Amino acid sequence: xxxxxxxxxxxxxxxETRKLPGMDVKKIGKDLYxxxxxxxxxxxxxxxxxxxxxxxxxxxVDPDLGYVHRTMEKLAExxxxxxxxxxVERMAILDACNITLPYVEAVEKLMDIEPPERAKYLxxxxxxxxxxxxxxxxxxxxxxxxxxxxxxxxxFGDREVFVELAERLTGARLTHSYxxxxxxxxxxxxxxxxxxxxxxxxxxxxxxxxxxxxxxxPVIRARLEGVGVIPRNLAIELxxxxxxxxxSGVEYDVRMVEPYxxxxxxxxxxxxxxxxxxxxxxxxxVEEIKQSLRILEQVADKLDKMPREGFMHDKFWAKAPKLxxxxxxxxxxxxxxxxxxxxxxPAGKAFARAEAGRGEIVYYVxxxxxxxxxxxxxxxxxxxxxxVFKYIAPGHRLMDLPAIYGSIDYFPPEAxx
Amino acid sequence: MSLDAVRSRAEEALRGVxxxxxxGKGFVAFRVPAERVVEAAEALKSAGFDHVKSxxxxxxxxxxVIEVTYHVSSxxxxxxxxxxxxxxxxLPRDNPRMPSLSRIWVSAEFQEREVFEFFGVxxxxxxxxxxxxxxxxxxxxxxxxxxxxxxxxxxYKGGITKLEQPP
Numbered sequence: 398x399x400x401x402x403x404x405x406x407x408x409x410x411x412x413e414t415r416k417l418p419g420m421d422v423k424k425i426g427k428d429l430y431x432x433x434x435x436x437x438x439x440x441x442x443x444x445x446x447x448x449x450x451x452x453x454x455x456x457x458v459d460p461d462l463g464y465v466h467r468t469m470e471k472l473a474e475x476x477x478x479x480x481x482x483x484x485v486e487r488m489a490i491l492d493a494c495n496i497t498l499p500y501v502e503a504v505e506k507l508m509d510i511e512p513p514e515r516a517k518y519l520x521x522x523x524x525x526x527x528x529x530x531x532x533x534x535x536x537x538x539x540x541x542x543x544x545x546x547x548x549x550x551x552x553f554g555d556r557e558v559f560v561e562l563a564e565r566l567t568g569a570r571l572t573h574s575y576x577x578x579x580x581x582x583x584x585x586x587x588x589x590x591x592x593x594x595x596x597x598x599x600x601x602x603x604x605x606x607x608x609x610x611x612x613x614x615p616v617i618r619a620r621l622e623g624v625g626v627i628p629r630n631l632a633i634e635l636x637x638x639x640x641x642x643x644x645s646g647v648e649y650d651v652r653m654v655e656p657y658x659x660x661x662x663x664x665x666x667x668x669x670x671x672x673x674x675x676x677x678x679x680x681x682x683v684e685e686i687k688q689s690l691r692i693l694e695q696v697a698d699k700l701d702k703m704p705r706e707g708f709m710h711d712k713f714w715a716k717a718p719k720l721x722x723x724x725x726x727x728x729x730x731x732x733x734x735x736x737x738x739x740x741x742x743p744a745g746k747a748f749a750r751a752e753a754g755r756g757e758i759v760y761y762v763x764x765x766x767x768x769x770x771x772x773x774x775x776x777x778x779x780x781x782x783x784x785v786f787k788y789i790a791p792g793h794r795l796m797d798l799p800a801i802y803g804s805i806d807y808f809p810p811e812a813x814x
Numbered sequence: 815m816s817l818d819a820v821r822s823r824a825e826e827a828l829r830g831v832x833x834x835x836x837x838g839k840g841f842v843a844f845r846v847p848a849e850r851v852v853e854a855a856e857a858l859k860s861a862g863f864d865h866v867k868s869x870x871x872x873x874x875x876x877x878x879v880i881e882v883t884y885h886v887s888s889x890x891x892x893x894x895x896x897x898x899x900x901x902x903x904x905l906p907r908d909n910p911r912m913p914s915l916s917r918i919w920v921s922a923e924f925q926e927r928e929v930f931e932f933f934g935v936x937x938x939x940x941x942x943x944x945x946x947x948x949x950x951x952x953x954x955x956x957x958x959x960x961x962x963x964x965x966x967x968x969x970y971k972g973g974i975t976k977l978e979q980p981p
Contacts, residue, residue: 632889636889649889655895745839746841749840757867774871780925781921784924788920
């Protein structure tokens, strides 16, 4: 093996491995190479892709996952039900509400309780703030992959607006742990909805600028159009999720097919594109941000009209100590209710799903009637999207791999769990 | 209710194959003998259940079995998309083997690899059965089985060497 920095390109023997910038390359035959890209690469999180090349055409792509695996399913079995929430939200901290919501819903199904109306709207509020932040993050990483540094800077800057809103709502920029069984942790602060409307107006304007500089940019379009095309039937067969699925002409969004929380009462559309290429996947995200902004406006109006009470299920609220209620009536905010420390969940099996930023996330929760769950199974959107590398990338040139990777918004910590 | 329609269509497809029905919250699972699981999967696929959402395995040491459930649903049929249907197979814990379903549902391919490393279930006929998330020495221990005990961080109880496992 030659040392890095010293790139002698002549006299490369078959079977010899060389270090090239960012990758290890092994020559496996005349004009045949095996390339190990990663685990460190420009994307977000660690993941290795093993590519076999004929010239510069990929013939075999093997995604090598697990570099950020944390055995969440096993750790959840030793924790009380409430402590599983901060555990699983580490999958995708920027999308924390969407990621933990189906777990909370599954526990609620087992306990046979439903959150009050206001709590449902508060959950939708944070879910949509998270979705916008998640899409902006994904687009920023996409910009990095394509070497378009403006598209990296802008969405990351604009994402700060929504991270700030989430912080004012929940007290934490990223890992919010906001939805809990029976409701949410706290209500909106004073003047929040006005700032929310301001953010919506700002973001609408920015999306138009994104279109001009990125999506309609001839250089970007040349790299994305017709690249990584996933035809409709193949998208269904591979079971991919989220914006990637909808870019291939499949109209499937959990918010529509099985409306959870307050989504059944809100007016929004599900953007669907037919092309199935990398450009369509970028467009779906932009269109989805527009729909999320629409939802946020409706939620802001609704929250203003509703009386400011009942963010927690009556059954739990009745059990709260007097001091706790006094603090709430005086300061308008409270810590997590003490009864959650030893929450017993009735025995049973529940399955719940939600539409997270990157796609559908499903949870299977089994309880034996004890303080800890017997089994928690979670399948995250990125894990289901990882199969795209294996079946879609071969046949493309190596230089298309960053475009494909960026366009499916693959997020290793979420996939590895 | 729309969920009843999903259920009855699955029941129709699996008639004569399933041996029991299990009502979960948010899904309905049909119990199928391991030797007829391919038949059941083909029937469900042709009935419109076109993708696997989760390959869920649960270890039950008291009964000496590992239960594998394929939670499936549909993208192409909006009516079926509203419900989740499972087919459950019980496998002996000492030698869990079953035919792979990833030839029928490609979407199960990576998840079967995951169940293989975490539970030791061997999927016969899988195109590429090797660990996906874990390193091989750890995958051999099958960490999600109940007899694999996680040594969690210990709780400091005061004194010099008094460390106790959390309850």
